[in-house]
Amino acid sequence: MDRELLIEIGCEEIPASWLPGLTAQIARHLDARLKDARLTPASAADGFSTPRRLAVRVAKLAERQTDFEELVTGPPVSAAFKPDGTPTPAASGFARKYGVEVEGLERTDTPKGTYLAYRVRQRGKTTVDVLADVMGGLLRDLTFPKQMRWDAYLEDGKGDLVFARPIRWLVLMYGGRVVPFVIRRTELAQGPNVQDVRSGSNTYGHRFLTTSGRAGRAIKIKTFEDYQSRLLENFVILDRAERESKIRRELEAHARKLGGRVSGMVAGQSALLQEVPDLVEYPSVIAGHIPVEFLQLPEEVLTTTMIHHQHYFPVVDDDGKLKTAFLAVTNMESEKPEIIARNSERVLTARLRDARFFWDEDRKATLESRIDRLGTILFHKKLGTMREKADRIAALASWIASVPLERPDLAAQAERAGRLCKADLATDMVRELTELQGTMGGIYAREEGQPEDVWKAIYFHYLPVGVEAEAAPSREQLGAAAITWAAVSLADKLDSVVGMFTAGERPTGSRDPLGLRRQAQGVVKILADLPELTGIDARLPLGPLLARAAEPFGGYGEASAPLLTFMADRLAYLLEQRGFDVRSVRAVLHAGIEQASPLDARRKLEALARMSGSRALLGVATLLKRVKNIAKGVVAPAALDVQTLTDAAEQALAADIALQAPIIRAAAARGDFREAFAAIAALEPAVTTFFDDVLVMAEDERLRLARLGLVATLRDLIMGIADISEIVTQG
Amino acid sequence: MTCAATANDTYCVTFQDLILKLSAFWASHGCLLQQPLDLEVGAGTSHPETLFRVLGPKPWRVGYVQPSRRPDDGRFGQNPNRLFKHHQYQVILKPSPDDVQQLYLESLEACGINARQHDIRFEEDNWESPTLGAWGIGWQVLLDGMEITQFTYFQQVGGMDLSPISCEITYGLERIAMFLQRVDNVFDLEWGGGVKYGEVRLQEEIEQSKYAFGQVDMPEAEFAALHRDLFDKYYGFTERLLASGLVWPALEHCLKCSHLFNILDSSGSIGVTERTAYILRVRQLAVRIARAHVEGPAQHVVVSEGL
Known part of the structure; x- marks a missing residue:
């Protein structure tokens, strides 16, 4: 009969940000472990978590493993018997190993001949007998961003059991009965206060809340249903979605009562709302007030203090303006919530009072006057101080504005914004609220009367980072500052990425402590979206930008190859994230990253996506592979040898190339890749006929060279746009 | 208003009462009561009663106050929450007992904090000291949104793996006292017997801050x-x-x-x-x-x- 399996790992508070991942892990690993143990459940495991527990349940699990059967092959029959028919030592040895007579062995036919064989049959063990191993494996399988030793080990010979936080209890129940399992404590630690953790049928409710008896006492459970409802009685909501919806409901109700709404919740993308359900077992919401005097602080300062530092939700009115109220999610249901509210107000007020002090103090000195202090803040030991970085950004931003973006009139503004963009690192506000770097500099620049494009360029210069997470500021937000912003933002990121590579700091695997991937992602993103962001239709290749950024460091040096590969990966990643086909991405980036303009690449992909149904283009693509093979190493001639090319098919192809080439090149020059690909597709009949009718590798050398020249010309024409042979599906 | 004069719903706990209560609590749980290290340190962790005792296999339990100097936090006595020198109550439990969190919560109760009326949370906060080659895993404890304690399971000290694992509980005494006395300015705390924290420490804060920021009559x-x-x-x-x-x-x-x-x-x-x-x-x-x-x-x- 199928029975229920329930596991709960009772823990001290696990970091909130790990819980979603761990919930998925525990279910996935349990499924895999059960499968390995030949215990295939009727349904997949369900994972649950609260800060103090990881739980997983399988509704129906068979009582016994499936039987095991395996045919073990022994010696070949040809070597198993002596001429007199008696078994050889090889045969009798094999039989002895399995405790049978040679006569009792089977024969099995294999491609290599007939062999003696023994059929191993093993009756499945009862599930209860296997579950301890499954549990041990499961505990070993879970991985954490940072693990801790807590003087524990398992009796599996693998030593220490590291975990997220110490495990304090363990529920392991199958069909309502406890399956014995033990986590041992090391000899050095073990004593009256440090004991083995043994599986049982007790769980624990909320630390402080209870309807009867002592809070936090043991609760006996039998089934999952029982478990979930007993937990609820004891103020633990097991299901994360239920916690989230309780939070959402109460937030909205409180905000309504305050005559506003919760900021950022309309879009449903509040990172805070994503985080709080994993911080609490029994959420409830309290409302607090902000003294009105603090509303004179910049909104960014208020919201950052509330959201990042206190996990409080700001409340806004219908126009999106902050109200003098905040909402906090607590892990309590207090009879006197006003006590918690009042204390929370005091904590927030203390922080805001600090912030106001910084706001008043910081504005007494200009950003310009802070640049010297940047000389005391290290950017990187090999790359110098923030002051030096700011100087490099200024020079690079000025060049980007005047040369690649062709707006020399904006070079001075870009230079100034670049020089000032790091100055806020020397303000007290940013030292305290580091999340506000850039933003704060922009606000201070505005306050001291810097022109709009300077302060906005500073304000937004950290953006965009990553792929989509924190999108670039919109054209609307940037207004007239868009080009200056693009120059500064590109300069900052290019300087960081190129500088760090030349200093030998390269991201590896999951390690990217300096966030270079996200910065590089920002670079390719700005370049790919340049027209939408700035109104400038400049198709800037990465090569010259990288080279210019590398100049202060004496060029790339040895970093060249890894840097270019890194940038190529970033661009490919960006394009793939936008849903373009992986093969198409390879096709448009084939020429190497230095030549690649992210904007061109994006447009080529958009054109390719629109033409994905074109049989003609696919036809050319298919033949391009052959073209590339035949013309390998052949340099296309300046002009085709038309005298020698006499065959009708080759003349037709030469004529078509002559006709389409200028169209393709002109379209590409305009950035109209739809037309370029259409013109390539128009070559399809001529190319197909050519390969049907003409033997390129002709006996006659002159003819052969002429034909190779024709094929190489075709190749270069197409490859100048994209290596569309990549888009052909194998087979 | 002094503690002696308040008629609160909870009784009033002076700064020195708090130290006495924590000392009594931890002494009753097997801690030796030690004295502060008589040197300038930034935290109780630097005290040999922590730094040395957590090394090696020998069990140890100790509690002590540690005046802790953070020159960078000096504010000339003008900031209500920041000090050149603050006071930590430091507890080391080695090995860390299974009920360590419960013990900690009981210690808060012993100081007059009713957990049923507040929101007490353990939020991830790991500790690392590059100068000591040391790190640990743990939480900051939040009381109605205010950080009152750093709670750390030491993993390494001096670059060496520790075994058994010690638990370090570091209470921020000024913060907790401000909470209990409901004052918004640290200098308004009652230290004891009607004497304010400011009377005891304000001048020292001013002078120490000047020193820390090099405002000395000297080039x-x-x-x-x-x-x-x-x-x-x-x-x-x-x-x-x-x-x-x-x-x-x-x-x-x-x-x-x-x-x-x-x-x-x-x-x-x-x-x-x-x-x-x-x-x-x-x-x-x-x-x-x-x-x-x-x-x-x-x-x-x-x-x-x-x-």
């Missing part, structure tokens, strides 16, 4: 040169102490270097590259001291059983 360069010189001398002497096998005095002199470095840093006397070099030098020394302690005779001294 800047001379101020810096003096502190550098002191650093080098203490550093050299620490090495001599180590070579002589005198590990405890070596730790104390290493801590002097650490404090001098903090002053050089807060007074803006050192550049950035130099700064990292200083940190590295202190770490190298601290790691050697920790190792010498583990290898030295200290581990063979038998202390009374029953801890």
